[in-house]
Amino acid sequence: MKKNWQSYRPGSFYDELINENGQPRPVSRRLVNQLQKISDDDMAMRRSAFDIIPRPIPAKEWQTISAGLIQRTRALNCFINDIYNEQKILADGVVPADIVLNSPNYKKQCRGIKPPFGVWAHICGTDLVRNSDGKFYVLEDNLRVPSGVSYMLENREITKRVLPDIFENHNILPVDDYPSKLYTMLASLSPRQRKRPCIVVLTPGIYNSAYFEHAFLAQGMGAQLVEGSDLFVSEDDIVYMRTVDGRERVDVIYRRIDDEFLDPEEFRKDSALGVPGVVRAWKAGNVAIANAPGSGVADDKVVYAFVPDMIRYYLKEEPLVNNVKTYLCMNKEDREYVIANIEKLVVKPANESGGYGLLVGPKATKSQHREFIKLINKEPRNYVAQPTLSLSTAPIYVDGKVEPRHLDLRPFILQARKSWVTPGGLTRVALVKGSLVVNSSQGGGSKDTWIVE
């Protein structure tokens, strides 16, 4: 970055930041100083989270994907409900028992619970990619606290404002009813039959990177945005919030806090973010929690490999959307293949999210390969590998030019009695040339996604 600033010469114009001697003006000294500390790559990633060029998908193609996502989420919920109750799928040997029961995401505290409609993961963010064969593949299912839906809504707002003429000439499915769909779904979970159940969005607070989204959704649903300290659980297992009118009973909690921090009585004792006793109230059937504690058991890259089998097992249907071929390092045969072909594969830890801790074989060095082989041999259960997909690209605007960048797609699936999929979803785009990592926590950007009729 430093180099760039030294060669920056605005010429004879008045530059707002840099004076005629190439030095920052007093008003921008601090700004320029801090900018200089950011590396070129980092800068490119941060540059702009939103790219103006929309990403269109034909409505006809979307119909199949949408049906496939609903099918997949239904099967996943059957699986979670089964695991915490009868465990038929384990008994029948379709999914190996030890990989499920030894997973850190399997919460034994949830055994025997039967939530409404048998649904555990009410909000699911499924990551899709399109390979060079033109087909969509599911990369992973996010069943814990998937985020990004507010960007989907905001991106549409921006596009309508800056490209109104182009927008008008297309027949694009609207996305803006998401908050009301979410509200209706959450309300249907209420243990009390009321016209307007008390719904809260539970946030870890202002310093969480998704706080904006939590506030946005609470506002969109007319729900209370609460922190853990705003709630308490009474002796008789009822959740209340502390209001100026006294305590008010809570019916549904849309939580944006991970299981581990949700309830210090049940999970991490040192959590200051959670609500002591909230799991107790949930078990007693006095409050609904979305997504239900323990849902993450199906959000595991080893379990992922078995989702097509789950669809066949629970629904007696063939999967409508493909899985990516996945090698499980816990199986001797797979592990040997992965180690022999590591330079061609993407290796992922089973339980990380946000694109952390993975190895992209073709882009990694020999020593990184060796390091991952060591990790795999040490903890085979903890690693899976997939062929490196040729992620599709779309143009983005950069430096006055149009250049291709890799992208994926995260639609959001809501499920209670019925299921619903966002028309489109959040298209995430890698802003760094050639990069395959689109995660917003690692500087990915996003685009408006159009389902065009």
Add this chain to the structure above:
Amino acid sequence: MSMLSRVADRLYWTSRYLVRSAGTARLLNAYTQFILDIPQGSELGWDGLLKVFDSEQAFDQKYKKVTEHNVLKFLITDLDNPTSLRFSIKAARENVRTTRDVLPEDIWEQVNELYLYAEEMASQSIARKHRFDFLEQIVKRNQQIHGLIESTVSRDHSYTFLKLGRFIEHADIISRVIDVDAATIGEKDEVAISKSSLFWVNLLSSLSANSAYRIEIGPLVDSPEVINFLFKSHSFPRSLFFCMSEIQHILKSLKSSEAAARQVDGMMKILDGFDAEQQSHKQLHDFIDTFQTQINLLHGVINKSWFEFSEQSPVSTGKKDKT
């Protein structure tokens, strides 16, 4: 939908800090004007301002000498001083930032702009040359925010707690500024009286109260009458009486307000029995001390009734109450 206690607490403090920043700006301006007006060589120091803010000790711990520069630096930019302008504005912004979801969007933007302005300009506004402009801007921007609150905040609990904070802080400021007279000017000899009247003219104008005073009382600015006016006027919206009766009115719209209402009734009685004409300088000062203690007590009651939540509190149905 009922309001969360935490949110109500933050809204209340948002208002208090905003009003405090504007009040401090007005007071610093009036005091500077006053110092300019009095003859050179008069024994009147900048320590008077420190007395008003009860912060002589905190000041002495950090600064060696009581100079105009040090006192103004302490009261305008020093973030270690919880009564400084910059501190108040920063605290107001922090509170709005965490209650954005219950406030109209413009309010966050304006408060944030006030904050950015204060951050950028505060340190270069200690010197007299820029001080007036700066203080005036702080007041004007506060008025803008107040206008937005009045014209855009729904008349529900958000408005109630913003308003409650506003009038409590107003009451606190009015009693403080009146104490400047007692704290700085000393016993009433000839010279002191002429100084005093100069001070009141500046103070009234800083409160935009000149014309209200002239209409209600008359053209002569005299200390007992100004004090009576600022304490007891029924029509001037910044008088202590007016603030207290607004609070009385607001409390009627809240549940569990009995304790707070009793406290306010008591304060109204104290105010009713007060007459500046009958008071010695010392008595006036003591009276203000008593009243400030009462304001703190009221704050304590409010805190206990609505912000510090006890789990035995009554069950709310969640239906909106009439306000």
